[in-house]
Amino acid sequence: MTAVDHVDFDFNEGEIVSIVGESGSGKTTLSKMLLGLISVTDGQLYFQGKPRDISSRRKKQEYWKNIQPIFQDPFASYNIFHKIDSVLLDCLNMRGFRSASNAQKVDMMTEACSFVNLKYAELTNKYPFELSGGQMQRLMIARIFLLKPKILMADEPTSMIDACSRATILDMLLKLRDETKMTVIFITHDIGLAYYISDKVYIMEHGKFVESGKPDDVILRPTQDYTKRLISDVPKIYEPWDLDAI
């Protein structure tokens, strides 16, 4: 079965792009291909101008320094047997700070935590499951802060949380983007989020992009029925929401 079928796109440095579609549209498959977790049967992925090469374990590791995911479910993305310090320490090790002094590492981890309004001192010795959902999500951003990837793949990073914490997290992601010029790819079903945050939006249906472009063009003036339906399915506050339009 083809989950993702001949899609073409490019992402530039510092850009925020969203891939929007319903569950089953192939979004998550696409994100896994980009991450190199599943193979691409046909076509080519270029990274920094060169064909992506993840043929060996070492090359894969190298690639993963550059592209980092934030997954849908923060609880699922941590090893529950690892304390929070070690979650953050792993990030430093990945970036090549293995031989840095302990004090230096603690400084960096403290900085990362305070970037996302967490207190490092309160987190040490805790396990991820001792944190609230919101704290977990912020811890994920603290990881990104330490890893400083070129590309961040945010696979519905905000699905489980309320609008308020979503705003906080988006704030932090934008700040991080401004500082590091990373590219952020949002994989989401939230068309309101995509409209607000993106420089470019791709609408995905059955593994294909049906429409793409600037958010104002795609979302305020959609040309495809699928896009129109996605938009009509979500509640509005300025225009009436027609519940009978299916």
Added chain:
Amino acid sequence: MGKVMLEVKNLKTKYVTRFHEDVFAVDGVSLKIEEGRSLGIAGESGCGKSTLALSLMGYYFAPLHYLSGDIIVDGVNIAGMKPDEVRRKVLGQEIAYIPQAAMNALNPTMKINDFVNDVMYAHGSKMKKSEIREMAEARFNELGLPPEVLDKHAVELSGGMKQRTVIAISTILSPKVLIADEPSSALDVSSQKLVIRMMRQLMQKGYIKSMIFITHELPLLYNVTDDIAVMYAGQFVEQGTANEMVFDPVHPYAKGLMGSILVPEAGTREVKLTAIPGTPPNLKHPPEGCRFADRCPYAVPTCRSLAPEMKTFSGNREYRCLFSVKKLREVYSDGTGRRSGEKPAGIDELIADQ
């Protein structure tokens, strides 16, 4: 003024944890809903919305405990009733409750029709099975559900269809109050829309006489309910019509919430999202003064020692803050305020009325 279907006066309930600690999750909530109207409850997670929903049914079991206050359903106070009596007389026929995961509560080996029979006979119906069937088919039809669903097992239905079926069955006795706690949050947007449409039909056709709808998704509430209450740390901090609350919030917390709304509509992209720093307080030890003071950008020292009461303004609106409405509006007008789009017609007169 319509007949009051549900009136709650200063309701207080708590959880007692395994370690014998008290969590004051509903700490003095009052509300009133008239026949034909609906109230939405918004707030971050952990503010006590789900606990309020549970508490309103008057049906308490550990770890949830009733402390004080009245729950008056169509003139009858159910607050002091024994669980057994509540189950027999209130649940289903006076108050129906739909939790978020309702659809997962359907026993997969039973047919939908069997659930309908169960509900009817549990409430002492004397109808024959064939009569119940006929009534259920008619009701399903009215609510846009194919009557064939009655012959299916829960496993044969999609998530959205299951949720709508649960809602249809839960309201089959035409309760006076429907309490729905995030009934569509676990569904994708197209199924969510169908659930919302069904809730609206239930109200319009009079199958429910009033509704409480809980969700943290404000655009949804705005489209579903007549009024909105914003809950923070176990209490309401502001109440008004959906229009007033979305376009003219007064309490700094309500203001912050409205500033976090994202909708795919013209004009919203240009206005910066507002984030409220921090998290809600731990309800084991609610703060002494204003519960929001720690996160409030406008808090003054008094806020941390003096707990504000609910105050009425502009007719039916209420808010809980030491500042006057006039003062708050002044503060908001200097640019720190909401993401403003176009205001709906009439809101300016509302403000001028004050």
